[in-house]
Amino acid sequence: MDNTSIIHIKDTNPARTRLVADWQTLMRTFIRPESDTGRPALIKYMEQILFGLHDFLKTHVGITEEISLKELADRFTDTRISDHPEKKLEHVIADLIQGIAPHAVNVASPFFVGHMTSAIPYFMVHLKTIVTALNQNVVKIETSKLVSIVEKQVLAKIHRLIFNSDDAFYREHVQNAETTLGCFVEDGTLANYTALWVARNQLLKPKGDFAGVERSGVGAALRTYGIDRCVILATRFGHFSLNKAAGLLGIGNENIVTVDTDARGRMDPGALDRTIRILQESGKSTRVMAVVGIAGTTETGAVDPLDRMADICRKNGIHFHVDAAWGGPTLMSEKYRDLLDGIAQADSVTIDGHKQFYMPMTCGMVFFKDPSALDAVAYYARYVNRPGSVDLGIKSISGSREANSLVLHSALKIMGSKGYALLIEHGIETAEAFAQEISKRSLFELVTPPTLNILTYRLCPPKLREKLQGGDAKEARRTARTINEINIALQRLQREAGKSFVSRTTLGGTDSLGEDRVVLRCVIMNPMTTLDTLKAVLDEQEALYRSYLV
Ligand SMILES: Cc1ncc(COP(=O)(O)O)c(C=O)c1O
Structure with missing residues (x-):
């Protein structure tokens, strides 16, 4: 019998094998220091996983319609949990590798250039395994000890990368239990939420008998401050996490006021100034809670003019949040x-x-x-997270949380900022070369040139381009819609062919007629993606167009 299986096999004849849950074998599957028996099995299974997945990563891009999503969904409809164990670990791993992975998406392929998810260095798998094996809970020091302290150091390193305060500042705050330079959360959505949560609570803070918005709610806050609403200012390229945050915080996502952009999708600082003035002149009824600058918009990678926006916010006493979920690491280059x-x-x-x-x-x-900003969202509990403790859960939207900081702590040591800079520079420079290649090909049109490593373009045959620019507005509108349809079909055909993947989005009202433009979107972050890879993506698009769409 396999020592590391959580099952006891009742019969050695495979035809009559019945698996039964068994306490003793179950106990052997838990990680325990005194047990050496699990060791060879751990290694064997790690090998099975890594080499099995390696084969998968070599062969699939995986967005094909070879098997439809409907057919796949039909295979996963049994909603009962089996009474007894169904499978041994090695068979479960085999199932995952052979049955699930081939129908997942190989985001590590150099030809997968459609989204912000890509190949990762192999050491990340090892680092994540350590995090899992240690199973620390950084909500409190009692379940993480040194790991919480390491987290504070990593936060200070990234804080320094962004804000570059002086040595004395970091000496004072790096391990200060009272102050917090930032926090780890699950994703960019919760990071944006946390920033706006703090901005809201600072704006609608306690005043007289009013205990503050966090305690007394939005209704009481608006009455106390004599206002009808709070607004958040951003361009229309703001990530939809801002809408979620505005909803959750009781601001209402229709109170995200859109500020105009220039032709490259960057916030127009003049328009920001004007919008703030108009809102202020509308009487006391509206207060600007935050301005959000984006450093790498999701759709086009544009970077807002952060310095000009910061000046305007300072002048008006408005919280300035920068969503650098994507572009932040550019600071290492x-x-x-x-x-x-x-x-x-x-x-x-x-x-x-x-x-x-x-x-x-x-x-x-x-x-x-x-470093005191997060005090605006501090929560304490009687059994942990007491005032004055290092417990990281005090000033965090999350409760229990894995020690992701250990992964970043180690990755920064392995890579150094220069290592990361090489990746960032490869992305930006490959995107620039790709933009030039697109411009050289008569069948394509570059729509948004890259600032960072994201660009959009579309297939726009010269004949249709001429019609678009011709005098007849009605004909031009019809042509604009045809071009959109071609690009929708092209992106689907390429995805279904399964060799490469670019994504698609619609840039609202951006052509000369004010019509929406469907564009193909490329995100170049995989260091294995070269200009040749991208030329092959364009070649395939040309071939698909000529075979199916002319
Ligand atoms: C600019 C920007 N902000 C925020 C987010 C949200 O990040 P997440 O998907 O990790 O929640 C994204 C995701 O693409 C993004 O591009």
């Missing part, structure tokens, strides 16, 4: 860090670990310039 000029003047900054820190899913982080 000496060559390109000035693209994010002004980020150091933000009040809060979001950065995702699972994006350009190349960490495994998932890791969000939010940082605050003021």
Whole structure:
């Protein structure tokens, strides 16, 4: 019998094998220091996993319609939990590798250039395994000890990367139990939420008999402050996590006021100034709770003019949040860090670990310039998280939480900022070369040139382009819709062919007629993605167009 199976096999004849849950064998599956018996099995299974998945990663991109989602869903409809064990671990692993992985998506393929999810360095798997094996809970020091202290150091390192305060500042705060430079959360969504949560509570803080919005609620806050609503200002390229946050915080997501952009999708600082003035002049009824600058928009990678926005926010006493979920790690490249000029003047900054820190899913982080800012959301409990303790759960939306900081702590040591800079620079420079390649091909049109490593383009045959620019507005509108349909079909055909993947989005009202433009979107973060890879993606698109769409 296999020592590490949680099952006892009742009969050695496989035809009559019945698996029965058994206490003694179950006990052997728990990680315990005194047991050496599990060791060879652990190694054997890790090998089975890594080599099995290696084969999968070599062969599939995996967005094909070879088997439809409906057929796949039909295989997973049994909703009963079996009474007795069904399978041994090695068979479960085999099932995952042979039955599940081939129908998952090989995001590690160099030809998978459609989303912000990509290959990760292999050491991330080892680091994540350590986090799992240690199973620390960083909600409190009693279940994490040194690991919480390491987390504070990692937060200080990234804080320094963003805000670059002086040595004395970091000496004072790096391990200060009273102050907090930021926090790890599950993802970018919760990082943005935390920043806006703090902004709301600082704006609608206690006053006289009013105990503050966190305690007394939004209704009482608006009455106390004599206002009808709070608004958040961002461009239409803001991530939809801002809408979720506005909903959850009781601000209402229709109170996210859209500020105009320039032709490259960056916030127009003049428009920001004007919008704030108009809102202020509308009497006391509206207060601006936060302005959100985006350092790498999800759809096009554009970076808002953070320095100009910071000046405007300072002048008006408004919380300035920078959503650098995507672009934040650009700060590690000496060559390109000035693209994010002004980020150091933000009040809060979001950065995702699972994006350009190349960490495994998932890791969000939010940082605050003021080490006391997170006091606005502090919660204590009688059994843990007592005032004055280092418990990281005090100032965090999350409760129990894995020690993701250990992964980043180690990755920063393995890579150094120069290692990360190489990845960032490869992405930006490959995107630039790709943009030039698109511009050279008559069948394509570059729609949003890259600032970082994201660009959009579309297939726009010269004949249709001429019609688009021709005098007849009605005909031009019809042509615009045809071009959109071609690009929708092209993206689907390529995805279903399964060799490569670019994503698609719609840029609202952006052509000369004010029509929506369907564009193909490329995110270049995989270091194995080269200009040749991208030329092959374009070649395939040309071939698909000529075979199916002319
Ligand atoms: C700019 C930006 N902000 C926030 C997010 C949300 O991140 P997550 O998906 O980790 O919640 C994303 C995700 O793509 C993003 O691109």
